[in-house]
Amino acid sequence: MFRRRADKASERLERALEGGPIPHDAETRRAVAAAGALAPGYTRDPARIQHTHDAMMAAFMRTLNPLEAREDAGTDDGLDEVPLHRAEIELPGGGRVVISDLEELTPERVQETAAVMKEILARKAKDPQS
Structure with a gap:
């Protein structure tokens, strides 16, 4: 009886x-x-599993x-020293900003950057929250 009931x-x-x-x-239920x-x-x-497997x-x-290390790596290949261009700007109130770029x-x-910095400082001076 119990077996039949369990089967059902x-x-x-x-x-x-x-x-x-x-x-x-x-x-x-x-x-x-x-x-x-x-x-x-x-x-x-499955695609994500395959991608993970491939990356691993x-x-x-x-x-x-x-990769084998080149014997001439870092010697006169133009990659060891990158020229960095630099300019200093005097800001109102005695501040200074240093601008540097690869170009x-x-x-x-330089003048455009100085104008933007002056504008930011002027806004900060007016903002009581800063």
């Missing part, structure tokens, strides 16, 4: 888990809820086969 309950549960109608008896709680809330994206294998291969600083760029 398992059949109802299987039907409910396969997408069939959920039976109204409390025992099967609790079993379906428990199965739902055990099911993962998300599935992993590429890092592993770089570790196994590092050549033209007088127009």
